[in-house]
Amino acid sequence: MFAICIISGVVPQIAAAHGGVVQEDDLCIIKVDYLRAHFKVYQPRISGHEQFCEDLPAASESVFVMEYQHDALGSMPIDFRIIRDVTGKGRFARLEDVERIDDLDSVTVFYQAAVTEPDVFSVIYEFSEEGDFIGIVSAIRPDTNKVYAAVFPFEVGFTGVGYWPFFIVVLLLLQLQYLLMSGRLKRWMGGRSPGVIACLCVCTLLLTPEDSTLADEDGLRVTYTSPSGVPEINRIHSWILHVESADGLPVENAEIEISGGMPEHDHGLPTQPRVTEEIGNGNYRLDGMRFHMRGYWEITVTVVTEEGSSVVVIPLQL
Amino acid sequence: MQFAAVIVVVAAIVAWWQSRAVEPPLWTEAEIDVLQSLVLESLPALPPDPSNAVADDPRAAELGERLFFDPRMSANGGISCATCHQPARYFTDGLRKGQGLGTSKRNTPSIIGTAYSPWMYWDGRRDSQWSQALSPLEDPNEQGTNRLHVVRVVAGDESYRRQYQDLFGPLPNVDDTARFPDVTGPGLGPDWDAAWSSMTEEDRVSVNITFANVGKVVAAFERTLIPGASRFDDYVRAVAAGDLQDQMALFNDDEVWGLRLFIGKADCTQCHNGPLLTNNEFHNTGVLNSPGELPDKGRAVGVREVLVDPFNCLGDYGDDPLRQCAELMFVRTGSELVGTVRTPSLRNVEKTAPYMHKGQVATLAEALRHYNDAPEAMVGHNEAKPLGLNSRELRQLEALLKTLTTPVDEHQFDSM
Numbered sequence: 001m002f003a004i005c006i007i008s009g010v011v012p013q014i015a016a017a018h019g020g021v022v023q024e025d026d027l028c029i030i031k032v033d034y035l036r037a038h039f040k041v042y043q044p045r046i047s048g049h050e051q052f053c054e055d056l057p058a059a060s061e062s063v064f065v066m067e068y069q070h071d072a073l074g075s076m077p078i079d080f081r082i083i084r085d086v087t088g089k090g091r092f093a094r095l096e097d098v099e100r101i102d103d104l105d106s107v108t109v110f111y112q113a114a115v116t117e118p119d120v121f122s123v124i125y126e127f128s129e130e131g132d133f134i135g136i137v138s139a140i141r142p143d144t145n146k147v148y149a150a151v152f153p154f155e156v157g158f159t160g161v162g163y164w165p166f167f168i169v170v171l172l173l174l175q176l177q178y179l180l181m182s183g184r185l186k187r188w189m190g191g192r193s194p195g196v197i198a199c200l201c202v203c204t205l206l207l208t209p210e211d212s213t214l215a216d217e218d219g220l221r222v223t224y225t226s227p228s229g230v231p232e233i234n235r236i237h238s239w240i241l242h243v244e245s246a247d248g249l250p251v252e253n254a255e256i257e258i259s260g261g262m263p264e265h266d267h268g269l270p271t272q273p274r275v276t277e278e279i280g281n282g283n284y285r286l287d288g289m290r291f292h293m294r295g296y297w298e299i300t301v302t303v304v305t306e307e308g309s310s311v312v313v314i315p316l317q318l
Numbered sequence: 319m320q321f322a323a324v325i326v327v328v329a330a331i332v333a334w335w336q337s338r339a340v341e342p343p344l345w346t347e348a349e350i351d352v353l354q355s356l357v358l359e360s361l362p363a364l365p366p367d368p369s370n371a372v373a374d375d376p377r378a379a380e381l382g383e384r385l386f387f388d389p390r391m392s393a394n395g396g397i398s399c400a401t402c403h404q405p406a407r408y409f410t411d412g413l414r415k416g417q418g419l420g421t422s423k424r425n426t427p428s429i430i431g432t433a434y435s436p437w438m439y440w441d442g443r444r445d446s447q448w449s450q451a452l453s454p455l456e457d458p459n460e461q462g463t464n465r466l467h468v469v470r471v472v473a474g475d476e477s478y479r480r481q482y483q484d485l486f487g488p489l490p491n492v493d494d495t496a497r498f499p500d501v502t503g504p505g506l507g508p509d510w511d512a513a514w515s516s517m518t519e520e521d522r523v524s525v526n527i528t529f530a531n532v533g534k535v536v537a538a539f540e541r542t543l544i545p546g547a548s549r550f551d552d553y554v555r556a557v558a559a560g561d562l563q564d565q566m567a568l569f570n571d572d573e574v575w576g577l578r579l580f581i582g583k584a585d586c587t588q589c590h591n592g593p594l595l596t597n598n599e600f601h602n603t604g605v606l607n608s609p610g611e612l613p614d615k616g617r618a619v620g621v622r623e624v625l626v627d628p629f630n631c632l633g634d635y636g637d638d639p640l641r642q643c644a645e646l647m648f649v650r651t652g653s654e655l656v657g658t659v660r661t662p663s664l665r666n667v668e669k670t671a672p673y674m675h676k677g678q679v680a681t682l683a684e685a686l687r688h689y690n691d692a693p694e695a696m697v698g699h700n701e702a703k704p705l706g707l708n709s710r711e712l713r714q715l716e717a718l719l720k721t722l723t724t725p726v727d728e729h730q731f732d733s734m
Contacts, residue, residue, distance in 0.1 A: 119653055119655075120656050120657075265588075266699070268654055271649060274648065288644055292598075294591070
């Protein structure tokens with residue numbers, strides 16, 4: 001019932017909207033009007049981690065995932081509908097064609113009522129038969145109630161040979177990307193193995209100075225002191241940051257922002273440390289520091305004063 | 319013909335070369351340092367839990383142990399904490415997902431050593447052992463009861479009552495069912511919500527305090543569950559002592575090679591570090607969804623839950639007047655957490671199959687193959703990179719993992 005209300009109430013408003021699924025570079029993108037998300041479909045029972053963009057190889061359990069590229073999607077109720085393609089337009093079906101269908105519910109095979117998913121949107125549906133389908137995604141802007149939609153025709157039990165060359169190119173690109181991303185290509189071309197790097201990290205740990213590291217940029221200097229000497233792994237602790245200008249004068253009344261992470265692992269800090277107290281004489285108490293693995297870390301300290309802002313990166317080999 | 323013979327000979331030599339046992343080299347000092355960071359001797363003293371005033375009180379641990387094994391703490395009188403956390407299985411249950419009144423959301427993790435973790439559950443949706451212990455009691459798929467029923471079980475058992483009052487003073491009198499409605503399971507629902515909101519604020523608080531105290535005694539028991547030594551610990555001790563004979567008696571070549579991979583090429587210690595072989599942090603390793611279910615968002619959802627849990631470190635029911643809650647106050651939030659779950663300890667890993675947060679992976683070999691492939695994650699991004707290990711190396715790693723088992727009879731809970 002809810003489904004009917006949503007559709008009958010919503011469809012007239014989306015007449016102006018447009019969008020669909022497109023392949024951009026190596027990435028499958030769904031455009032819900034101007035709102036974009038990384039779109040991928042899995043059939044984990046039959047093809048594991050393999051990703052599909054639109055057409056699916058077989059009637060099987062299918063997981064549709066949208067990873068937002070516009071954060072706004074995370075605060076918009078999104079509904080997701082799959083209908084049998086009765087438009088006769090095949091992969092050229094558009095929103096107008098869908099709107100001409102009198103009884104949308106009678107051709108609907110799957111409907112997920114509107115939900116707000118702050119992180120990532122996903123639905124799961126097991127196709128019971130092969131054939132042509134149309135996916136319809138609508139997102140509602142809460143402030144204006146305007147509805148944005150994407151319509152994407154797709155085939156389940158995809159056997160068309162006409163697209164094979166295209167798929168081969170995509171696969172080659174994916175493989176190349178995989179090689180580049182995984183660093184295999186680099187290693188194959190003579191780079192170091194991760195084992196060696198890990199060992200180097202461990203060795204350097206022993207050589208890391210005991211209490212502080214100095215870093216500078218734009219003349220500003222930031223020194224950190226960790227009370228227990230070398231920052232410990234897996235224990236939350238505090239630092240004292242000392243900030244001084246190029247001529248050695250303490251920097252006071254500064255706003256300090258902390259971020260950081262492991263660039264090689266593409267992840268941030270496990271906590272969100274904050275400066276909780278200005279102790280005076282250019283010293284600031286930084287609470288909530290934690291490291292959860294050995295290796296190379298970078299702590300980015302942004303110091304904002306009346307004169308402007310400076311960014312200092314503290315490299316840390318743990 | 320001659321050419322064929324040459325090929326056969328070459329093939330035979332290659333096969334022999336590939337299969338010959340290569341004796342592992344001696345450990346360097348730097349490697350020994352890493353190894354020693356992984357053994358139980360390096361386990362620091364139990365971190366204090368200032369939010370639980372009875373955490374280290376043996377009387378609390380004794381009562382907690384009794385409650386842990388008491389099936390009356392459930393809607394049908396048949397399910398205790400130990401239904402899923404079975405001592406003989408290292409406090410797991412051998413199932414893909416826990417089975418209480420229904421099927422729980424995820425795989426049952428072990429409790430051993432969790433006193434060292436700032437976060438409980440795969441998604442870290444609780445921040446102490448005591449607040450965690452409360453949650454299955456009211457989960458409709460687990461013990462499926464409610465806090466008033468829990469208070470009644472404690473109040474209704476003469477010896478529980480005495481033990482409780484010895485620790486916390488008088489129990490609230492909940493006999494008046496007009497004031498304290500008697501709602502029976504399963505778990506929380508509309509009936510319970512209505513009953514709960516019909517109570518006065520003062521009565522709700524007094525029930526919550528008692529309920530929290532039940533969690534605190536159970537946690538006092540759980541704090542005593544610390545892993546015992548395994549063959550791995552014995553081996554590293556022999557390495558540190560430079561005792562080659564002991565080393566050879568304790569580990570075969572495959573296990574030694576496995577250990578080399580563990581701290582080296584396979585990079586396991588990135589997450590499985592420290593004496594508990596876990597950093598207790600949240601990582602996305604691209605595990606496939608559980609069949610029929612959406613991909614698990616993990617910590618991204620768990621962190622929102624722990625921040626609003628009334629029994630969290632900053633809530634009204636903790637015992638620390640200073641509210642030392644650094645983990646909660648500086649907790650990371652945001653989209654980076656999508657699809658991440660907490661690293662489990664690898665201790666006793668051979669005996670705690672199936673693996674991963676939904677028990678998706680049945681065997682150690684399969685788990686290792688997964689990390690070797692490091693496929694792209696369904697949601698979020700896989701932090702692991704493909705390892706490029708060959709099948710022999712995978713077998714060696716598996717052999718190493720099997721040395722991490724503590725014989726059950728060496729655990730202090732063997733009598734349970």
